[in-house]
Amino acid sequence: MTESIAALFGGMPPGLLLVIAAVPAALLPHKISQAAMLALPVIGLAHLLGMPEEFHHTIQVFDLTLELTRIDRLSYVFGIVFHIAAFIGVLYAAHQRDKLQAASSLIYAGAAIAAVFAGDLLTLFVWWELTALSSVFLIWASRTESALAAGQRYLVIQVLSGLLLLAGAIQLYSTSGSLAFEHIGLESLGGVLVFLAFGIKACFPLLHGWMKDAYPEATVTGTVFLSGFTTKLAIYALARGYAGTDILIPIGFTMTAFPIFFAVIENDLRRVLSYSLNNQLGFMVVGIGIGTELALNGTVAHVFAHVIYKALLFMSMGAVLYRVGTIKASELGGLYKSMPWTAFFCIIGSISISGFPLTSGFISKSMVISAANAEHLLLASIVLLFASAGVLDHSGIKIPFFSFFAHDSGKRVEEAPLNMRLAMAIAAALCIGVGVYPAALYSILPYPVDYAPYTMTHVFTVLQLLLFAALGFVFLWKMGWYPPELRSVVLDVDWTWRRFLPQAWSGVAEGWLIGQRAFLRTADAMRLRVLGFTSAHLSPWSRLGEPWPTGQTAMWAAALLLAYLYLSY
Amino acid sequence: MSEDSHPPVDSPQVNEPDYWLDQPKNIDLLIKILIAACVIVVCADFFYHKHGHFGFQEWFAFDAVFGFAAYVGLVNSAKLLRKIVMRDEDYYLPANETEGEGGQHD
Numbered sequence: 001m002t003e004s005i006a007a008l009f010g011g012m013p014p015g016l017l018l019v020i021a022a023v024p025a026a027l028l029p030h031k032i033s034q035a036a037m038l039a040l041p042v043i044g045l046a047h048l049l050g051m052p053e054e055f056h057h058t059i060q061v062f063d064l065t066l067e068l069t070r071i072d073r074l075s076y077v078f079g080i081v082f083h084i085a086a087f088i089g090v091l092y093a094a095h096q097r098d099k100l101q102a103a104s105s106l107i108y109a110g111a112a113i114a115a116v117f118a119g120d121l122l123t124l125f126v127w128w129e130l131t132a133l134s135s136v137f138l139i140w141a142s143r144t145e146s147a148l149a150a151g152q153r154y155l156v157i158q159v160l161s162g163l164l165l166l167a168g169a170i171q172l173y174s175t176s177g178s179l180a181f182e183h184i185g186l187e188s189l190g191g192v193l194v195f196l197a198f199g200i201k202a203c204f205p206l207l208h209g210w211m212k213d214a215y216p217e218a219t220v221t222g223t224v225f226l227s228g229f230t231t232k233l234a235i236y237a238l239a240r241g242y243a244g245t246d247i248l249i250p251i252g253f254t255m256t257a258f259p260i261f262f263a264v265i266e267n268d269l270r271r272v273l274s275y276s277l278n279n280q281l282g283f284m285v286v287g288i289g290i291g292t293e294l295a296l297n298g299t300v301a302h303v304f305a306h307v308i309y310k311a312l313l314f315m316s317m318g319a320v321l322y323r324v325g326t327i328k329a330s331e332l333g334g335l336y337k338s339m340p341w342t343a344f345f346c347i348i349g350s351i352s353i354s355g356f357p358l359t360s361g362f363i364s365k366s367m368v369i370s371a372a373n374a375e376h377l378l379l380a381s382i383v384l385l386f387a388s389a390g391v392l393d394h395s396g397i398k399i400p401f402f403s404f405f406a407h408d409s410g411k412r413v414e415e416a417p418l419n420m421r422l423a424m425a426i427a428a429a430l431c432i433g434v435g436v437y438p439a440a441l442y443s444i445l446p447y448p449v450d451y452a453p454y455t456m457t458h459v460f461t462v463l464q465l466l467l468f469a470a471l472g473f474v475f476l477w478k479m480g481w482y483p484p485e486l487r488s489v490v491l492d493v494d495w496t497w498r499r500f501l502p503q504a505w506s507g508v509a510e511g512w513l514i515g516q517r518a519f520l521r522t523a524d525a526m527r528l529r530v531l532g533f534t535s536a537h538l539s540p541w542s543r544l545g546e547p548w549p550t551g552q553t554a555m556w557a558a559a560l561l562l563a564y565l566y567l568s569y
Numbered sequence: 570m571s572e573d574s575h576p577p578v579d580s581p582q583v584n585e586p587d588y589w590l591d592q593p594k595n596i597d598l599l600i601k602i603l604i605a606a607c608v609i610v611v612c613a614d615f616f617y618h619k620h621g622h623f624g625f626q627e628w629f630a631f632d633a634v635f636g637f638a639a640y641v642g643l644v645n646s647a648k649l650l651r652k653i654v655m656r657d658e659d660y661y662l663p664a665n666e667t668e669g670e671g672g673q674h675d
Contacts, residue, residue, distance in 0.1 A: 146661075264647035265655065337588060373622035381623065385632075389639035405590065456617045461626075463610040465636035471607055472640030474600055483648045489661060491654040498661060 006050030011057030013069040013117040014048040018110025026103035045083035067119025073446040085228035092423035093221035104137035112229035120179040121169035132158030138222030154214035161200040168193030184241035201234035209494035216270040220318040244291025255282030256387035263394035293447040298367025305360035309352040312427035316346035319416035329485035334408030343404040345424035352431040354396035360434035
């Protein structure tokens with residue numbers, strides 16, 4: 001069955017179907033449209049599963065060889081989890097009658113899938129930019145002023161990433177004569193440019209501002225899609241091009257630690273999840289930097305687990321936003337009474353991301369940490385351990401606690417729509433399923449897995465870390481020392497381009513105006529002084545201006561003529 | 570039902586059942602369970618030999634102490650961070666969109 005579907009598509013990359021069929025499917029009447037949209041990721045996945053494990057399809061454009069499709073162990077896992085994420089996202093959005101969002105979300109998912117199967121940098125660039133262009137509509141679809149502005153900022157940064165990729169690809173082509181997307185490294189200028197392009201989308205420290213800015217502005221369903229694809233596509237690209245690049249280790253562990261401080265004090269719970277997403281990307285980046293088989297397996301396993309529990313968390317917070325109309329922690333609380341299912345699924349997502357035993361986070365994150373330990377990276381190991389305790393705060397406790405428990409806000413709403421609950425149930429089942437039976441995930445990782453997550457040492461050390469961190473929360477909460485949720489915004493690096501640069505620019509403009517005014521004032525004063533001088537000495541009443549006698553004038557004229565005569569000889 | 574709740578008019582809470590979690594004694598019970606679980610996972614350290622790549626990983630209850638300290642340290646430093654980076658909710662709003670009489674910045 002799957003083979004015959006695969007044969008139907010020839011050598012076309014999986015994902016292309018979603019891109020092509022998205023608009024027609026979205027334009028159908030609502031019910032048929034939803035069925036078609038749900039079927040597309042399933043057909044796409046069947047297509048991928050029907051392909052051979054190693055597959056290459058190239059075309060010749062002028063003198064360029066473009067590898068449209070490259071399936072191998074690395075791209076395969078990303079393809080599978082992206083299809084699952086697309087299916088869950090479409091199901092979650094099935095109640096919605098917004099054709100713009102429906103079409104753009106499928107194009108976005110399809111472009112991201114096709115991108116991981118791109119075998120050369122030019123093909124990658126095309127899909128890379130399409131993910132940017134299609135996903136911005138998921139932000140604009142909120143149809144608010146702030147979403148419009150955030151979407152514009154998002155688009156500028158995403159397109160910039162694409163342009164860096166293109167510039168790097170051209171540079172690499174001119175030096176090596178090949179566009180193939182293999183290991184790149186940082187030895188050449190082109191390699192550095194491409195690295196920056198990937199780094200923007202992977203939310204490297206200080207390049208991360210776009211995500212915490214834009215994701216929380218997207219629609220309820222849009223954020224679920226956004227959380228899945230762009231950043232993980234960047235992780236894939238880094239794993240392909242820069243595995244074992246040492247600088248990724250400090251970059252990665254900074255990513256795991258830096259955002260969690262912001263997550264503690266942020267009030268918008270979808271923004272908290274964006275910081276949390278950034279923190280999780282850090283674990284993956286560390287794994288890529290270490291570059292051993294265990295580390296890369298850990299990164300890929302973590303991508304798989306993360307895409308699903310992060311989607312689950314965004315879905316549960318989306319459901320709260322959809323029903324309550326706000327996602328600010330300061331306005332929420334006690335929602336478990338009216339949204340028990342959503343609360344339940346949210347808690348599954350929370351314990352998964354925290355990495356409790358029997359959840360997907362436990363069996364994936366620990367591979368990266370073990371890899372760091374095995375390479376004796378002391379600082380990285382300690383920071384990752386610290387970040388693991390930190391995850392428990394913002395994603396494990398803060399997200400479910402302040403929305404569903406804490407102080408009862410008195411808000412009584414309907415439970416999330418059935419399709420949303422179904423989507424959350426599937427994601428929750430996968431979180432637990434992967435945690436209980438990790439062999440299924442381990443069997444599709446890029447390298448053979450020789451790793452046992454359920455050892456005594458591992459289970460108990462993780463439980464000690466997490467339970468005592470939870471005890472820390474209880475302690476702070478009981479003492480009244482836990483920071484209250486406050487209506488506020490938290491400034492981050494995006495402040496630079498939202499406030500500092502505009503203000504610096506208006507400062508420059510103001511300085512220019514002040515200078516201009518000072519110049520004009522001085523010039524005017526000079527003009528008046530010259531005028532005063534000339535009117536004092538040259539007016540008809542002054543010494544020089546009064547009429548002279550004829551004889552005197554004639555004498556001066558003669559003297560002038562003599563001087564002229566003398567000078568001309 | 571908690572005393573600080575202000576129910577919207579269209580959702581009366583008069584007929585709500587008593588929720589298990591609304592009773593303080595049940596919260597205390599949950600906390601006791603957590604403390605018991607903490608004691609159990611620490612005591613487990615007596616019963617097997619820990620394998621660690623670094624010496625400190627084999628110390629008794631290392632992860633427990635580290636987890637508690639990391640958590641409390643993280644939350645307290647984030648509270649300090651608030652002093653630097655926290656602004657009013659309308660900070661980024663253009664002047665004409667400012668909600669209520671809240672102060673405008675710059």
